Amino acid sequence: MNKKLLFEIGVEELPARFIPGAMRHMAERGEQLLSAARLRPQSVEVSATPRRLVLSATVSAMQPDQQKEVKGPPVKAAYDAQGAFTRAALGFARGQGVSAESLYRAPYEGGEYVFAKVEERGRSALEVLAEVLPELLLSFSFPKAMRWASYDIKWARPIRWIVALLGDQVINFEVAGIQADRQTYGLRFLHPDPISVPDASQHERLLSEAHVILNHEERYRTIKQLVQEAAAQRGGHVDENDEALFREVTDINEYPSVVVGGFDPEYLKLPVEVIITPMRLHQKYFPVYQTDGSLLPLFITIRNGLADEQGNVRVGNEKVLAARLADAAFFYEEDRKIKLVDRLPRLETLVFQEKLGTMRCKAERLQRLAPAICRVLGGSAQECATAERAALLSKSDLVTNMVFEFTELQGVMGGHYAISDGEDPAVAKAISEQYRPNSSGGALPETVAGRALALADKIDSLTGYFGIGSIPSGSQDPFALRRAALGVIAIIKEAGVRVALTPLIKQAYDLYGGDVQFKNDRSTTCSLLDEFFRGRMRSALTEDGYRYDLVDAVLAGGELDPFDFHTRIAALDRVSGTEDFLTALAVFNRAGNLASKATTDSFDRGALPEEADQQLVAAYENARQKVTEALHRGGNGNGNGNSNGDGDASTSNVTTAIQALAGLREAVDYFFDTVLVMVPDEKIRRSRLALLRSIVALFDNLWDWSKIVI
């Protein structure tokens, strides 16, 4: 028989950012624990509001009975010389509640033992859940956990009630001084008194009567609809793709009602980011746009409770926003009185990182690095000059009032202030793009100078931090270096140009100059970053859906060049199922076995006596020419000289190369079928091994074939 399980952990207001992870954990771990306890969970569902995490499921009312095999004493100790049971064996049988006659012998870890078959009666779910649910509750881990009062538990926020019901029965246990019961709570202010839940299946309905929309998706949809309707009624719309804000608002409300407020249209003269940043990030308001993308002097907010009939909530929020916009307008006015270029001396007092010097030094390094990267990206002289100027001014907005108050606006404000200073709009654009992408999948820089500056900023930071030995490990990444590396990868992929990173890292390292005491020397820093970048590439490519063995094959070698990695994995992914590919792989495996024994790859054609030798040499030379042509004919055409081989691993070139490699099949098979490689004559042996090694070397132009799993 099945019963409905309901488990609610009632808490003081959870941080919104914890909720998605907590819901995932509760669903996964909950299902795992219930299955392990043999309660056969079905339709496990998890919901959450700021004040509760709830799991519901259908479970068996009883564990099934099960037969267990219990190991007893070794055979030697179980029987006496006459073959009768010893006291040890009799005691074991009695202890397990079985007759001695039912004991049987079986091997176990090299010895032989007696065993008993024991019937274990299933326990009631009520009893089992009293152990499983506290274990589930204690298994959560949060980005920041806390203690409260004198309890010995750490959780996201203090736990205040627990509902644990199996059908209509309470599951009995206690955690952190709280006895699990059937009493839940509705919306804080409207329903301060406990609500008794008679049966698990009535929980959600009772909560909805007490002004709590428990279902997470329903609350999300309700909010989206309320906000969109309110915007439409006023002739505007909200950014319906602002998923982060819709999700966050879902996680800070139990019972959403919409409130629309306004602000003085005078403020619409400010840059749009200056208006929407305090709205979205600080106050969780939705800005309202017109069809042409401009703002209306309105905001939409969600109140946690009933409609704001008296207008208090609207008026209060309007006041708060007015004060924030007044501050912003004041800052904007003040900041524009000092040009970005005149702020450079102030940057001397702003530390980038204690060991890595000031922001002034950073701006000066970027002034050299950004134009160099711009050239690698194929930028024109004009674009490189833009990157250089933008780099010089890139950090000046950090000492403006606006960025001091709204850190999120770094870069963006620099762009606005550059325009107001009369800088070239291209310079302003590059400055505003320097911190992109702000998040995984976030907008990338659109201009060549912007890409150059964004790359320079990140490469400079990565090199500096790795140089002083501040390297991310485990969950520790306080300077967001993983994100920086992923940003580098994304920008280069988008740019569609080969960029060898190692020479740029070397240059960045040298630009730090003698003032910085590095812990790691230049080549150590380069190799640490090489490994780090390949690790980030691995996650980026795996996330793109590529097979892990193909990803490993591509990342095992080659220059540290995100664009090249992307092209090669795309090509490998396309060809990996083809017949030529499988043939080529067979050739590689056959030649590869012995090639590793070679001490050189230069062979003496004249020393090879057999016809099969000569045929293989000819096939090799033919293949080599084709592979070289295929992989080195393309090139990205900008002739920047940055990478040593400007070859192009596009799919069509790779297909041609693989055809050439597959073409070795006949000669390789004939060779192995007719000659013996490991002959006593050293000269012949060495030449044959070297020939095989040369063949394998052709394959190495593409990727590490040994990593590929078929």
Added chain:
Amino acid sequence: MNLQELIFRLGHFWSAAGCLAVQPYDIEMGAGTMSPHTFLRALGPEPWNAAYVQPSRRPADGRYGENPNRLFSYYQYQVIMKPSPDDIIDKYLASLQEIGIDPLAHDIRFVEDNWESPTLGAWGTGWEVWLDGMEITQFTYFQQVGGVDARPVSAEITFGVERLAMYLQGVDSVYDLEWARGIKYGDLFHQNEYQQSKYHFEVSDAALLFKLFDQYESEAKRVLEAGLVLPAFDWVLKCSHSFNQLDARGAIGVTERASYILRVRNLARACAAAYIANRESLGYPLLQGGVHS
């Protein structure tokens, strides 16, 4: 409701809720948390429930009396309860009702905000509480104080008195607040705001303040070595305040800042350890139920 009535009502409420109505501490400080009533009492196993107004001064926040919201000197209403009661949020919300804020007519939110004080070596988890979008309270469960794990955990509630009063009186400038009938906040304090701002930004003697900082620091250490944690802590407060004065004067560079903060933190940690040892040697008098119900 005028400002002094607001303070009375909060006092009555928290006193009825089991808090001692202790009095403001008489040394300059930046926040009520630094008072020995909170910082030291939050340490160790003894229970402690207290509520008080703490005059607070933050030299860098002075605005010559020209900004309607920012002040050199202001008042915090501070509540500390150890161990944190299970119904602490209900108590807090009831205190809002006591001063005339009906939760059903407003939007009250608990927005994650984890307090941290690098100078005190202290941090906690909690919220800033929003009333219709405006922050009115800081609510913290202390996790560490002076580098020591807080066991049991205290709940700290800090009301910004002026902020709350402005909301209740519906005024947009702090100087328009009615302190008592017929007397405005500006009448009482505008000159102080102006003069203190002028002093701290233009007139104060940085060389003297640096000297004072050093002297306060060595005196704190000397007194600690003599085994007298309470007077030592007074010197730590003086030290912290002279740091704030130097900071306002722009006399401390960004790079030096961290090392000054560290010096104060080291003193605060030493005091925390000494205070715990001192209470232990006294046999934790407040554990004997001697305080109040």
